[in-house]
Amino acid sequence: MLLRLAWRNLWRQRARTLILISAITFSYTLLLVAMGLGDDSHQQMLDAGIEGAGGSVLIHHEGYWETLAGDLVIQDGLEVVRQASEVEGVAVANPRIRTPSLAGTSAGARALELIAIDPALEARLADPHEHLTEGERLDETELRNPVLLGVGLIEALEIEVGDRVVLTASRPDGELTRGLFRVAGFLDSGLGQIDEGVAFTTLDAARGMLESPEIVTQVGIVLVGGALEGEVAEALRRVLRVSEPLEVLTWREALPEMVGYIETDDAFLYIYVAVMFVVVAFSIANTFLVAVTERIREFGLLNALGLRSGRLGALVLAETAVLTVVSLAVGLALGLLAHTVISSYGIPVATWGVSEMELAGLDISDMVIRSKIQPMKWAVATVAVMVTTVGSAIFAAVRAARLLPAEAMRFYE
């Protein structure tokens, strides 16, 4: 009965109710859209970060990730790969050799990072060959010691596919070493870091140059769907047994700056949303305060007819609750609609005039933001909005409950 009464009361003041509904709906829809956009862009950043870092969980020689030092390699690399592959939750244990190097031709020299990969395994995370614009894949070329370079180096080094490039790097023991490589192809990723700063080669070629047959700099773990990186990292720390000290990092630990940015970005969103709902809450509180004063005789009558004062307060709260539920239902529908539209079309960040961003040392270019729903987050937000809006009518409800029937009925406008 309370709800029916509440519903009827609300529509007796149509304009007022509609204004309130539109305010709550607007704020709530905005919150949902902002969360959708934020979570999607953050996810894209994280994906880029995880790809750049090399996996969801990373295994290195202790101290490597902070220093990226060429001498901090896992000597017993193949054994680590073997042990890691057997851990539950690990889909792929992907070995890489990474070392700073100087690429030289007769035309010039360029400093870059040499990354030696297993092309088949690498494709499970992010295949660099996706960006291949010219030449052949590392696993298809006939060339000895093949190397893939970014298109940004074509002019600087005056090279073509098939040309020779000399790479200079430190061996793990600190001695400088040089290797003769041949350009298998060029990569055009649109990212300066890859197009100008990286050379990909095969593990065999790199091991040959560094004269260390079993070394690995990094083992990047790709997880089985649904596996949690924290648990897998724990398991790896327990299981891995080799004679040298290792570090096992989750992407959260490996990308502290990116996680920091995302958490800060989220925090600001919540601050703004909180203030926005404070403003909305004041407006709701106000409206119900007026509504109670206005209907003081009605309440007095109901009270005299036997509706106990507690029930009167409950009636006011029921009205807010109905109002809130209607608003949230409309808001949710609009939010989902916006989510669908944004997801299917996408918002290119370039339309805001931003073509390239740098975040945590990682270039992100031509990002197209779509929308992503994290059901738990949406649920929590919805409950928070509900509590705020219904809560803001408590004051008015208490007032209604405290009315004395005789006095209330005596009240003249």
Add this chain to the structure above:
Amino acid sequence: MGLAIRLGIRNLARHRWRSLLTLAGIAAAVGLMIWTLAFVDGWLALMVRAATGMETGQLQIHTPEYVDQPRVFHTFTPDEELWAAVRGAPGVEAAAPRVRLFGLIGNDRTSQVGRILGVDPGLEGEATRVVDGLSEGRWLAAEPAPVPGPREVVLGQGLATQLRVGTGDELVVFLEAADGSLGNDLLEVVGILSTGNAAVDRGTAYLHIDDARFIAALDGEVHEIVLRTADPEAAPTVASGLDGGVPDGLAVRPWQELLPGLNQILTVSSNSYLFMYLILYLVAAVGILNTQRMSAQERRREFGVLMAVGMAPRRLWGVLVVETLVLGFGGALVGGVIGTGIAWRHATAGLDLAAFTDQGGFTYMGVMFEGRILAEMSVQAVVQPMVVMLVVALLSGLWPAWVASRLDPAPTIAGRT
């Protein structure tokens, strides 16, 4: 007008709770807006400062070939005439020569790819604030260390960590010289830099320009001249002013061109507050509108009587609009005080990012945001949100006032509406 204000204030006071709640809503919106403007200003200033002030400078001069393709042999030799023209240009406060090289820096354990800047220690300190970023040791000496001693180098913090060296340690540099040979030499770390500019901190080594020239087989040449202007915003104007005075078609580029990505982000970010206005103030406006509408409706008999005793509809309209304005003004004032208070606190003591993330900070657009971010107070940041709120309040009061002023007195008084 005096009567209208008196009436308005009296009406508001009669419904103390209602007025206070509306006022609080307005105040919250204005307060947050003031804080937002101050914080965004501080944020953007930090970005410009860290990005341009530490390393890029406000303007740079290169050969067109170097702009096209930064190679070690695309150099020029500035003469006295050029220096005079550059230093005398209006808006230019300092100018410094640089040699810019890439190479491997390392020791017997490890090596890293690094960017090597050969600078004139004194002039560099005038053109940029890099010396302020010293976290350990000292800046390069004015004169290069005597041969055959190791040459002095100041390393970015990140590079030092990666190489696992500190002041006093020795390093070897290995790079491509202008004549195509491979230059190498022994270095001694004399200082470590923590500037907040990621490019400097992560991968730059500063050498005395004469040392850098020696290693790279350059003779009195430079790759770039870096300039400091009084006002970073004025850099493009200074650049076009300089264009004529610089010989040989040298390219003069402001930081907005040198760091296009940063410039884009700054433009977008500095306009982002418009969204905030739109959203927060729209919600606040709905609150005002609703309250004023209800309050006018409630008092329609009173209005009817007023009109019956001769108050012109225009006058009644005025009373109601003034009432909304008083409410808006009060809210703006309270919000102004609160917002300014919080913004002031964050402008002096700073806002600790650790409150938002246990990671302590992040880098964005090559700038490290760590620890405390200082907001920047300005008259505009305080006044603008208050003035805009007054306009918003005025607009949202128009409709209820208009409806009230069109009452038909007789049926209204009789309660037949």
